[in-house]
Amino acid sequence: MNPVPILQIDAIEVLYEQAILAVCGVSLVVPQGQIVVLLGANGAGKSTTLKAASNLVRAERGEVVQGRILYRGEDVTRSTPHSLVASGLVQVLEGRHCFAQLTVEENLLTGAFARQVSRGQLKSDLERIYSQFPRLKLRRKSLAGYTSGGEQQMVALGRALMARPQLVLLDEPSMGLAPQIVEEIFEIIQQLNQRDGVSFLIAEQNINLALRYAQYGYVLENGRVVSEGTTGELVARTDIQDFYLGGGTAGKGAAA
Amino acid sequence: MEFFLEVLLGGLLAGVMYALVAIGFVLIYKASGVFNFAQGAMVLFSALTFVSLLERGVPFWLAFVLSLAAMVLLAVAVERVVLRPLVNRPPITLFMATLGLSYVIEGFAQALWGAQVHGLELGISDEPLELGGMLLSQFDIFAAVTAALLVLALSLLFNKTRIGLSLRAVADDPLAALAVGIRLQRVWVLVWAVAGFVGLVAGLLWGARLGVQFSLSLVVLKALPVLIIGGFTSISGAIVGGLIIGASEKLAEVYLGPIIGGGIENWFPYVLALLFLLVRPAGIFGERAIERV
Numbered sequence: 068m069n070p071v072p073i074l075q076i077d078a079i080e081v082l083y084e085q086a087i088l089a090v091c092g093v094s095l096v097v098p099q100g101q102i103v104v105l106l107g108a109n110g111a112g113k114s115t116t117l118k119a120a121s122n123l124v125r126a127e128r129g130e131v132v133q134g135r136i137l138y139r140g141e142d143v144t145r146s147t148p149h150s151l152v153a154s155g156l157v158q159v160l161e162g163r164h165c166f167a168q169l170t171v172e173e174n175l176l177t178g179a180f181a182r183q184v185s186r187g188q189l190k191s192d193l194e195r196i197y198s199q200f201p202r203l204k205l206r207r208k209s210l211a212g213y214t215s216g217g218e219q220q221m222v223a224l225g226r227a228l229m230a231r232p233q234l235v236l237l238d239e240p241s242m243g244l245a246p247q248i249v250e251e252i253f254e255i256i257q258q259l260n261q262r263d264g265v266s267f268l269i270a271e272q273n274i275n276l277a278l279r280y281a282q283y284g285y286v287l288e289n290g291r292v293v294s295e296g297t298t299g300e301l302v303a304r305t306d307i308q309d310f311y312l313g314g315g316t317a318g319k320g321a322a323a
Numbered sequence: 324m325e326f327f328l329e330v331l332l333g334g335l336l337a338g339v340m341y342a343l344v345a346i347g348f349v350l351i352y353k354a355s356g357v358f359n360f361a362q363g364a365m366v367l368f369s370a371l372t373f374v375s376l377l378e379r380g381v382p383f384w385l386a387f388v389l390s391l392a393a394m395v396l397l398a399v400a401v402e403r404v405v406l407r408p409l410v411n412r413p414p415i416t417l418f419m420a421t422l423g424l425s426y427v428i429e430g431f432a433q434a435l436w437g438a439q440v441h442g443l444e445l446g447i448s449d450e451p452l453e454l455g456g457m458l459l460s461q462f463d464i465f466a467a468v469t470a471a472l473l474v475l476a477l478s479l480l481f482n483k484t485r486i487g488l489s490l491r492a493v494a495d496d497p498l499a500a501l502a503v504g505i506r507l508q509r510v511w512v513l514v515w516a517v518a519g520f521v522g523l524v525a526g527l528l529w530g531a532r533l534g535v536q537f538s539l540s541l542v543v544l545k546a547l548p549v550l551i552i553g554g555f556t557s558i559s560g561a562i563v564g565g566l567i568i569g570a571s572e573k574l575a576e577v578y579l580g581p582i583i584g585g586g587i588e589n590w591f592p593y594v595l596a597l598l599f600l601l602v603r604p605a606g607i608f609g610e611r612a613i614e615r616v
């Protein structure tokens with residue numbers, strides 16, 4: 068009955084430096100066209116799980132030693148980041164990681180390099196991003212390192228979109244940003260999801276916000292999935308609310 | 324005054340030759356964070372390949388292209404055998420690897436082409452040229468023009484092409500470059516090949532000046548103070564550093580030399596570099612780290 072999910076992670080185990088077990092037996096599914104959120108405290112293994120899927124763990128001396136990862140039904144556990152990006156799976160790293168010494172526009176352009184596209188196509192793709200993030204158009208010639216945190220998050224997201232992705236792995240997009248900027252970014256994410264059908268797997272600590280935009284969520288603790296459910300179910304679970312929000316008070320950055 | 328200018332200009336022109344070697348370092352350091360001790364060996368290997376081909380009757384341009392092809396092959400081999408297995412290792416490990424690499428390249432060059440000294444004639448006379456009352460070496464002027472063209476070509480490559488943009492992206496943030504799907508390994512091969520090309524140009528100019536022989540690989544040592552002064556990450560820094568070293572060592576030789584008894588040229592650049600280290604450890608053009616939260 069289920070169509071093939073866009074991403075399926077099957078009981079993966081990730082080791083860093085062949086010794087540090089960061090993630091153990093994590094399984095999750097991102098159905099086609101949905102927003103799924105990965106919750107958990109610092110060090111729970113959210114970033115590691117995302118980097119396992121995009122295969123960036125290897126660049127940090129990590130390795131998926133158990134389990135497998137399927138992208139559109141295909142085993143991609145050992146694929147290179149380049150081939151994953153080329154086939155539409157892109158990660159936006161935690162902390163944004165813009166190319167500080169490149170201009171905003173150059174940053175965006177690099178996002179399209181994994182696809183072989185003509186200059187004309189590049190131009191029209193750029194315009195598409197600028198229409199989504201009008202602010203970036205104004206800042207196109209500035210060095211990314213000199214733009215604000217919110218603009219950098221937009222650069223990072225826009226750069227990923229230049230790859231024309233089907234699935235974006237988004238690592239803590241709200242980190243260090245003012246509430247209304249976060250709201251703005253999540254609105255764009257929702258629009259991309261609904262209008263262009265892009266699926267998202269988002270790691271977040273801002274649980275209220277994440278549950279508002281996602282359809283399904285997983286909670287990680289010490290590298291394991293400790294609970295999961297539709298966002299409605301998770302919102303109703305007071306233990307989760309209490310645990311992550313410190314007794315039911317609003318989390319930082321969660322707009323009312 | 325005229326004499327001063329003549330010494331100064333002569334020094335600046337000589338400095339261009341140092342800058343050429345330093346640029347090769349900067350390219351590799353920027354893109355892969357490796358201080359490539361083997362740059363000198365690459366200069367030697369490329370020049371030796373070129374002369375040996377020339378001596379065997381290969382025409383000038385064909386010899387140039389073949390030498391360039393040899394440098395590209397070398398770049399591919401280095402990426403496969405050295406960089407790929409050592410990826411993510413601490414910089415000192417990579418530095419040691421390039422130290423080893425420099426001996427391998429020198430040994431290979433010697434086995435392939437023999438150890439004798441070769442003269443290299445580029446067809447530029449070293450007769451001084453009179454310009455506005457000053458005597459300047461024609462060869463130096465030729466070298467400076469060549470270097471200027473090379474730098475122009477590099478800046479076009481870096482700023483106007485996709486490859487150049489990928490290269491700068493990798494230099495800026497390798498993890499992010501990987502995340503957007505840039506193939507690091509390809510970029511490394513490319514950078515080493517470009518550094519090989521710069522090495523070839525430097526090797527021909529230095530070879531024409533000193534003869535192509537094993538001491539050519541020691542031009543590395545001349546590039547070190549240039550890099551300390553200019554910064555390891557900036558091509559403009561390498562040029563300015565080269566000019567400063569060239570000019571100051573000639574001026575020191577002429578004006579200070581007689582007072583302390585000559586031979587200053589050989590150690591003066593290092594003293595200057597040490598002074599710079601105390602004042603500006605990142606070099607004049609060392610990357611301004613952009614920090615913003």
Ligand SMILES: Nc1ncnc2c1ncn2[C@@H]1O[C@H](COP(=O)(O)OP(=O)(O)OP(=O)(O)O)[C@@H](O)[C@H]1O
Binds near residue numbers: 088114
């Ligand atoms: N490169 C690395 N080398 C060694 N251990 C690592 C590395 N990266 C992460 N770890 C460890 O793996 C575990 C999971 O880290 P991870 O970054 O995935 O957590 P996270 O949920 O993303 O946390 P945060 O909310 O702080 O970003 C942590 O214990 C961390 O110390």
Ligand SMILES: [Mg+2]
Binds near residue numbers: 113114115238
């Ligand atoms: Mg994280």
